[in-house]
Amino acid sequence: MEPRCWPEHAPDGSAVHVERQPPIYPGTTLWRHGTAFTGLYTVRNGCIKVMETDETGGDRVLSFAFAGDMIGLEALASGRHETTAVALTEAMVCFLPWPLRAEAGADGALPLRLLQRASTLLQQRSRAIRLADPDLSVQRFLKEIAARIGRVEQSGGAPAIRLRLPMSRMEIGQYLGYAEETVCRSMHRLRRQGEIEVSGRTLLLKSKAGAPRSAALPALAAAPAPVRARSADSTLA
């Protein structure tokens, strides 16, 4: 749970102007495809789905946003939303009107913090891509969700993570690029391999040999230095 809209407290005490919104319910639309961009949202709690409607009518899910996440940034540049955002659970969000007003810290540290969040967004988005093996995709997906909303408990002496998925199998498929049935079968396989326990949308991730960070980070020493040779500093407008 995020008590505030901006958990990172401004060290300089600058105020950030945000609008706290009343709670919203499953199915509530934050914005719709084609509407004008009016500002950024942050999620205080709950889960918001951001999706894109394909020209053929098929939906693709671009992201599931949880507490602390910022959404809506894609539309800032063009000024118009190409996506639709819908609440999957009861949720609370904050709204940051755009453009930033001076009293909102437009020239303070706020833009830098927003940039930091943008970086995180990009990083997440990179990982949403469908892998060669659907089982791996689904497993990685579940682990990321678990890291966000899971609770650690003890399961037979080993630590495990329990969570309740806010989204349907279909939506997972739309996010990962697989059919609903393929997601089902993948979860079934993971269950038989002892990786997870499933009961509807409630699941338990066992920590088995699940996160095989095998190769670690080698190959650093041998790497030739980046190009930053004699760089001519210049000051541009």
Add this chain to the structure above:
Amino acid sequence: MEPRCWPEHAPDGSAVHVERQPPIYPGTTLWRHGTAFTGLYTVRNGCIKVMETDETGGDRVLSFAFAGDMIGLEALASGRHETTAVALTEAMVCFLPWPLRAEAGADGALPLRLLQRASTLLQQRSRAIRLADPDLSVQRFLKEIAARIGRVEQSGGAPAIRLRLPMSRMEIGQYLGYAEETVCRSMHRLRRQGEIEVSGRTLLLKSKAGAPRSAALPALAAAPAPVRARSADSTLA
């Protein structure tokens, strides 16, 4: 060609401190997976490939960056690169050291402009996903590239776009999520349908009635903030 590192002129005349880098050549690495994040790059001209090495050794291409694009933002939040950036052509880039120094406009309009670019990045990234039909994916990909580096010419009375691809078929496949051979066959099909003419990496996109599947998605692929008319937005709609 982008004459400057920051094409959007600062209206307030604030200076931006960037380091202009010497030209780099095909195969040059800007940064490597596992190295520390030191700052953002912008591409002045040429093409830079940003890729992620899969745990199984298979590479995935996250983006192809052309003149005006900003790269490296994914690593800002964590401080460490999870990707590798390699030049596909001769190229020139600018380097913006991080954290921003005061004289670099850290508290000016610069962070806001960076945010604007981050928005564009996210928008692009959303579109990199593999569609149901490889032919559509490849066609859309080619059109986006054409909008960036293509030249409009006349081909039998109709306007067309000529371009030379900086990347191989394999890399296109790694970007779209298809095998190299599938990309080949898709391009072959597009050629037979009269959508394109192919000669190695040089191709000609005819503006047939190929694109407008439905009314749909206007201004989608159009250029971000920088004013760059040249591109044939109409064919991208």
Add this chain to the structure above:
DNA sequence: CGTTGGGTTGAGAGAGCTCAAGCCTAGTGG
């Protein structure tokens, strides 16, 4: 207690992947 929507499972067909071989272009060295 019936209904509804999500979830699961099965069978079949089509699509893309893999493996493999040949072609062709661009870059190299004589």
Add this chain to the structure above:
DNA sequence: CCACTAGGCTTGAGCTCTCTCAACCCAACG
């Protein structure tokens, strides 16, 4: 200037895997 070579590109033949279609189960809810 030209032959040569290497790597990219193309094309073909199976095979595997996912998608589609369909039926059924189940839990939540009125």
